[in-house]
Amino acid sequence: MPDDDLNSEALARELDRARRAEIVVGIPSLNSARTIGPVVEAVATGLARHFPAVPCVILNADGGSRDGTPELAQHAAGGPNPLLVARHETRPLYRLAAGYPGFPGRGDALRIVLQAAERLGARACALVDGDVRGITPDWMQRLLDPVIREGMDFVAPLYARHKFDGMITTSLIYPLTRALYGRRVRQAVGGHFGLSGPFARRLLRSGIWHHAGALPALDVWMCTTAIADGLQVGQAHLGAGRRGTRGAPEALSTSFAQAVGTVFGLMEEYRPAWWAVVATADVPTFGPPQAVGLEPVSVNVDRMISTFRQGVEDLAPVWRRALSGETCAALAGLEGDSATDFRFPADLWAQAVYDCAIAYHQRRIPRRHLLRAMIPLYLGRAAAFVLHTASSDAAAVEAEIEAVCRVFEAMKPHLLDRWDARRP
Amino acid sequence: MNNNYWDTEILEPLRRFVDQAVTFLLHNFLAMLVVLLVGVLVAYTARIVLSLGLRLLGFDRFCEKHGVGNALASAGIALSPTGVAGRVVFWTVMMVFLVLSLAALDIAPMNDLVSRLFVFLPQLLAALVILVLGYVVGVFLQRATLLASVNAGLPRARVLASTVQTLVLLFTVAMALEQVGIGRSIVLATFSVAFGSVGLAAAFAFGYAARDFARSVLERHLTGADREGLGEISHL
Numbered sequence: 001m002p003d004d005d006l007n008s009e010a011l012a013r014e015l016d017r018a019r020r021a022e023i024v025v026g027i028p029s030l031n032s033a034r035t036i037g038p039v040v041e042a043v044a045t046g047l048a049r050h051f052p053a054v055p056c057v058i059l060n061a062d063g064g065s066r067d068g069t070p071e072l073a074q075h076a077a078g079g080p081n082p083l084l085v086a087r088h089e090t091r092p093l094y095r096l097a098a099g100y101p102g103f104p105g106r107g108d109a110l111r112i113v114l115q116a117a118e119r120l121g122a123r124a125c126a127l128v129d130g131d132v133r134g135i136t137p138d139w140m141q142r143l144l145d146p147v148i149r150e151g152m153d154f155v156a157p158l159y160a161r162h163k164f165d166g167m168i169t170t171s172l173i174y175p176l177t178r179a180l181y182g183r184r185v186r187q188a189v190g191g192h193f194g195l196s197g198p199f200a201r202r203l204l205r206s207g208i209w210h211h212a213g214a215l216p217a218l219d220v221w222m223c224t225t226a227i228a229d230g231l232q233v234g235q236a237h238l239g240a241g242r243r244g245t246r247g248a249p250e251a252l253s254t255s256f257a258q259a260v261g262t263v264f265g266l267m268e269e270y271r272p273a274w275w276a277v278v279a280t281a282d283v284p285t286f287g288p289p290q291a292v293g294l295e296p297v298s299v300n301v302d303r304m305i306s307t308f309r310q311g312v313e314d315l316a317p318v319w320r321r322a323l324s325g326e327t328c329a330a331l332a333g334l335e336g337d338s339a340t341d342f343r344f345p346a347d348l349w350a351q352a353v354y355d356c357a358i359a360y361h362q363r364r365i366p367r368r369h370l371l372r373a374m375i376p377l378y379l380g381r382a383a384a385f386v387l388h389t390a391s392s393d394a395a396a397v398e399a400e401i402e403a404v405c406r407v408f409e410a411m412k413p414h415l416l417d418r419w420d421a422r423r424p
Numbered sequence: 425m426n427n428n429y430w431d432t433e434i435l436e437p438l439r440r441f442v443d444q445a446v447t448f449l450l451h452n453f454l455a456m457l458v459v460l461l462v463g464v465l466v467a468y469t470a471r472i473v474l475s476l477g478l479r480l481l482g483f484d485r486f487c488e489k490h491g492v493g494n495a496l497a498s499a500g501i502a503l504s505p506t507g508v509a510g511r512v513v514f515w516t517v518m519m520v521f522l523v524l525s526l527a528a529l530d531i532a533p534m535n536d537l538v539s540r541l542f543v544f545l546p547q548l549l550a551a552l553v554i555l556v557l558g559y560v561v562g563v564f565l566q567r568a569t570l571l572a573s574v575n576a577g578l579p580r581a582r583v584l585a586s587t588v589q590t591l592v593l594l595f596t597v598a599m600a601l602e603q604v605g606i607g608r609s610i611v612l613a614t615f616s617v618a619f620g621s622v623g624l625a626a627a628f629a630f631g632y633a634a635r636d637f638a639r640s641v642l643e644r645h646l647t648g649a650d651r652e653g654l655g656e657i658s659h660l
Contacts, residue, residue, distance in 0.1 A: 189660050256659065259660060299657055315574055
């Protein structure tokens with residue numbers, strides 16, 4: 001990736017003309033003709049309504065759409081704030097890669113937005129995907145107000161989701177990051193966020209842009225970086241809005257590996273920030289909360305349990321290299337349960353996750369293999385969660401998630417004791 | 425006459441043989457032992473110097489960073505990269521000195537064998553490298569196949585993974601044999617027939633027995649609906 005992506009003459013001219021902006025809102029897009037209009041309208045309306053006296057710039061960072069997305073975005077833009085278009089090429093492999101939610105080449109788009117924010121001297125910056133569903137003008141207030149008026153450096157989204165949605169987040173990423181860093185940010189994998197100008201500059205100086213490999217899960221990376229740097233982190237209720245999935249659900253193995261791999265990778269980088277943390281605390285939360293979805297949805301629990309059981313049977317040699325003997329024995333003991341009374345205790349789950357984090361750190365097996373070997377474990381735990389909370393209301397689901405988090409916190413010594421131990 | 429005959433026909437050749445044997449033992453065999461001993465010393469020294477140098481240079485950290493440590497671990501090799509390099513150097517030096525020690529015996533057929541061995545040595549080393557790489561790649565692909573199959577819910581995942589590993593190993597052995605020039609045409613023909621048959625059999629089996637499965641997999645992937653067959657939920 002070049003050091004400066006704002007190399008288009010037209011864009012540079014537009015940025016020079018804008019000269020200065022207090023707020024920059026980035027909208028990454030790729031072939032989002034069907035949704036880009038409402039998204040741009042919501043952003044433009046939100047900025048005009050909530051920040052009427054503040055100079056703002058909307059930047060559509062398009063990854064090479066062939067359906068006229070940038071033109072539609074410009075057409076939809078209205079109000080006092082200009083919409084600029086930055087075109088960047090998404091590499092063919094990224095275009096083909098299905099997996100982590102969001103756009104292929106989203107990292108390039110984020111970097112362009114951060115660079116524009118830096119050049120314009122913005123105090124606050126927000127990012128919303130061009131194919132997000134359910135966006136309202138109030139999102140701008142929820143994501144940007146805490147930055148401008150409350151001094152937050154990073155504002156994570158907080159969606160009202162169905163109780164079975166986002167189980168990688170609720171069963172792994174949230175409990176793990178909370179136990180590690182002591183901050184209760186519920187949806188680090190959120191997709192849309194607000195951040196301060198200084199934090200945007202800090203992110204731009206990061207080394208990740210110069211790595212030859214794939215970028216990490218950007219939202220997890222930004223959130224963890226903000227927490228580890230001791231910055232002000234908050235979260236904002238965004239209602240039922242959902243990040244775009246381009247009409248297809250994300251591929252589980254890819255999205256799991258990218259999100260969890262990012263958390264594990266950052267544990268190495270930010271060890272001083274999490275090692276001594278023993279207590280956790282809430283972060284400021286903005287906007288009115290909305291209820292968790294409880295309507296019946298189709299979840300193939302049998303398939304989840306069958307994948308877990310196949311993992312117990314077939315992946316035993318792989319798990320033995322990564323997990324402790326005690327964990328392997330306990331997992332094998334779960335195998336005999338029937339689908340209706342299948343249980344995967346939270347303490348065993350936490351122990352397995354910590355073992356995997358240690359194995360990742362100590363490179364006991366190739367990291368890519370390790371992350372994929374965790375998927376049957378995750379599906380087992382997710383199935384147990386679905387069965388356990390099948391008839392629970394929102395409060396009971398929250399209580400269950402809270403209980404899992406407390407187990408992760410209580411078992412953190414398991415991680416600390418083994419992190420630096422010699423490879424067996 | 426009898427005494428002359430005994431001296432010239434029996435004792436003289438025996439004396440010559442004993443002289444030659446003593447000369448051989450005192451000169452050639454001793455020389456061979458000395459060469460071997462020097463070889464052991466040189467090999468050990470090379471191994472120690474190399475290990476120290478690599479440790480000073482942080483070779484293990486470098487390998488860890490670039491995935492070599494992972495590859496060794498994948499192949500079930502418990503040694504550190506420095507340990508592996510040290511052993512490779514030790515045995516390479518030993519092999520050279522072993523051949524030299526055979527030359528020190530100064531036996532005509534052995535000399536011929538030694539000169540052939542020296543010509544053959546690079547090919548043998550290349551074949552060994554191919555075998556080692558093939559083994560590492562085979563183990564890696566075996567695990568990758570196993571993980572992908574289990575996560576996709578495919579039955580007989582272990583059989584599938586072992587098949588992949590076996591095919592890679594067979595292919596590697598064929599390449600190694602090709603390298604050392606053993607049965608080139610037979611190896612080529614055998615593997616062409618074997619791979620062709622396996623491919624054709626798999627195509628027939630999939631086409632006839634798994635049409636519905638193939639259709640459902642393709643539909644799921646092309647439409648993007650419920651890709652993993654886990655339901656309507658979003659995991660992230």
